[in-house]
Amino acid sequence: MTDGRHIVVLGAGYTGMFTAVRLAHRTRRTGVRITLVNPSGRFVERLRMHQVAAGQTLAEHRITELLAGTGVRFVEGTATAIDPGSRTVTVDGTTPLGYDTLVYALGSSTDTGRVPGAAEHAFTLNGVEAAGRFAARLTEVAAVGGTVTVCGAGLTGIEAATEIAEARPAVRVTLISPDEPGTTMGPRARAHLRRALDRLGITVVTGARVTKVLTDAVELADGRRVEGDACLWTTGVKAPVLAADAGIATDERGLIVVDGTLRSVSHPEIHAVGDAVAVRLAWGELHGSCQSGLPTAQYTADTVARLLRAKPVKPFRFGYYHQPVSLGRRDAVIQFTRADFTPRRQCLTGRAAAVYKELVSGSPLKTYRLSRYVNVTTVVSKGGRATRRPAV
Template structure:
């Protein structure tokens, strides 16, 4: 065992579960592999709105990491990373001794940014980490009564889908605060119009053109002075980087995410890879799970290449990609290559894609 080199996978994100699957199919000769993650059950973000809408049971959207790592011959450490020392090749963790590695891959994701709005960190419920979200959402669901007000802050895909899910499932009223940039900025106008009609059909109040200025117990205070009553506030804004990344000495972008090269390596470090939401690419990419999923096979191949002394290959992001948004009522909206479509068949397509993804790692 002592003669084996050590590949450490940090985080159980969408790309790393594919690395685990491939290592299970083709073990890496001369190497032992460890996964360090804080989540025993790794969530698939694409199915989270469906869980919140009651369309899936939570277990359907969770990957059992002890079972997956056992099948793949990988050691699992359930703990929280607190730092990385690239020079000493050590990872620090909260509940145990530091871990030495020869090759490191980071897929720890990101969380909604609560730092820019006073009171959000104390009084709002962020969508991630999902393992902390689900129990609290269950409590909100069980306690929801007619006349209560739920506020979702964030006008992107996640905020839109969550607002639809809550409105369909719960008797409380729902307000979606889409902010100054408006609902689904960056999506085609035709899809945005359909999305607004769906919100209206579900009874969701849409607030656009203004930001939330402060979150207080029982209220969201808007920048124009209006106060929105809120029995609960769900925070679904842009992503934020983990604070401990600042202490690593690794190159980061202006938002604190790790800068990587075309081959998914941390800038200036041939032995450190980073993927998914934690990574910042030369040509910026949206923080969307579809990119992490596509990065998984490239990462697996490049980790194997470096481990065997070969040259890694570049990751080429898809120029356009299929974007599907659940309406929580058996229908969905979609867009690709400028085309916009919607209906029950789109939900069928999304459900099929999501279930197929999960089947790779759950069984």
């Protein structure tokens, strides 16, 4: 028995949900209490926000339904403060919630604060409501045959631009980025991506960064002005300030600094997962994605369970294995990668890739449901030799 220890998980995104459900299964019949805190009662499929932005309606998944049968208590509210000294979390300014172990899974969001006008005039994919507001504006733009500018040609920007162009053929889509789309892909995957952009009539503007967002245009550093009736901002991320404000050790981006077991270097009773954690492996640093986030959640659930039983813990290991990008509903490109995310020669394109991508996007929900009964392993690759040295 563990004397009724209380574990609080902050955030019910992909990583927080997986941590809570897996941990509940790993600690059943031990007396451990687990509480999951999240501002909304709806589970948000962040991998599908570009579909919402294009006007599609997704199935609604309630957090309580995903937790059914696990024994995890759900608290709907926003964590507004953490006091590591007293080991409490304040939710919506009410009575503090005490914890013995805290799992910080608050993730990140698109940063609109670094470029003038972005916060005031650009839309984001920061949740269902934000994506829904853009979808409503997109309907208006489509009615007059207008133009949408998508700022950022990372994976999110590419998926959003292609989804919009396919779903709304009356809308002219412009993708804006300092670099060419698909810079992290190999030549074959990059060529397929470019053909898809051309097929969908997407204008690609590269060579300069956006310096200002206006109501009807964006301005670039080289003096160019790109007109648009709506701007979707997909570049740059920011972390919540909750950890830094609490005096928990964070890096310059606000990510929690952890040891090789993903525990805070300043407060070992705090574990961090997903986009909230700065993890550096022998080959380099993890970047925020579901592909790396779920393994951190799986590892942390197992680690907390082992620590509760006073068992030894091995350092976290992970290596990337693919880069999946949807190009509308009927096309995609899957770039297979080495552990450090550099591209391999192999890639998958077209309809087969679209099926592959859909399986990837739908896998977290299946994992949560199965994890209520068995320990589902999500890590496909631990990175081989590249990760045999521990995280730093």
